[in-house]
Amino acid sequence: MNSFPKLIAFDADDTLWANQPLFDDAEEELRLLLKQFGSDEQINQTLIDVQTENLRLMGYGAKGFMLSMIEAAIRLTDGAVRGTQIQQIIDLGKELLRFPINLIDGVEEVLETLSAEHELMVLTKGDLLDQESKLARSGVGQYFSHVEIVSEKHEAAYRRILSRYHVEPADFLMIGNSLKSDILPVVNIGGQAIYVPYHTTWHFERMAETGHPNGYVQVESIRDVLGLLQALR
Known part of the structure; x- marks a missing residue:
């Protein structure tokens, strides 16, 4: 990072609030059910295989x-799953659509501070209705002037x-927890990025952490974002 950004964007899931742990819990419930x-x-492995086949479509x-x-x-x-078991899976899915949002520690402090002087954006991917609801x-x-939800x-x-x-x-800064989605694509087009790892990562977002000279900054906590930006300014 070598200049103060004109537009600061934040990822949502597992950057602003906890998300993946809820999906991890649902997978555990599926394992118990089956x-x-x-x-x-x-x-x-079966769930991963099915998701891999379905991601492009769904x-x-x-x-x-x-x-x-x-x-x-x-x-x-082999098709023997009972209707009551399918209903249990549907109920798990519905819980994922309405769970209480738990902000990650420090998020509101960072957003309140930055939004006082800068326009902020949420830039996340996923289902439009689901992400808007969250x-x-x-x-x-x-705290956000702009919201962008992409596939x-x-x-x-x-x-x-x-x-x-x-x-x-x-002049663009992206802040997020996924190297694959939030960090490397931005660096590759000449943007700035701050990587804030989360303690659990979805299977499809995992990749080896790799050094990227002058590409992005890694921090331990989202609170560290304030210090980095203050130093730039």
């Missing part, structure tokens, strides 16, 4: 995850958004 049909490893979010859990259950049981339930929506976070998506806001990549 334990007579396979080992934990078999159930995990995208990200709780609804696609719920349908993938149902399909995994059908596959694991932002509304979070209680921090008032995928790749270089082309970032370029489109920056073009729409008339911001050069060098």
Whole structure:
């Protein structure tokens, strides 16, 4: 980072609030529900396989995850899964659509401080209704001037958004917990990024941490963002 950004964007899930732990809990419930049909490893792998097949069609979010859990259950049981078990999976999915939002420690302090002088953006991927609902339930929506919800976070998506806001990549800062989605695509188009790792990461977002000279800054806590930006200013 070598210049103060004109536009500061935050990822949402597992950057502003806890999300993946809820999905991890749902997967554990699925393993318990289907334990007579396979080992934990078999159930995990079947769900990963089904999600891999479905991501391009269904995208990200709780609804696609719920349908993938149902399909995994059908596959694991050779179609013998009962209606009551499918209803339990549907109930798990519904809980993922309405769980109380728990902000990550320090988030509101950072947003309140930065929004007093700068326009902030939420830039997240997933289901539109689901992400809008989470932002509304979070209680921090008032700190953001812009909200962008996309189906995928790749270089082309970032370029489109920056073009729409008339911001050069060098004047853009992305803050998030995913190297794959939040950090490297932004660095690759010439933007700035702050990587804030979270203690658990979705299987499809995992990748080896790699040094990227002059590309991004890694911090331990989102509170560290304030110190970095104050130093730049």
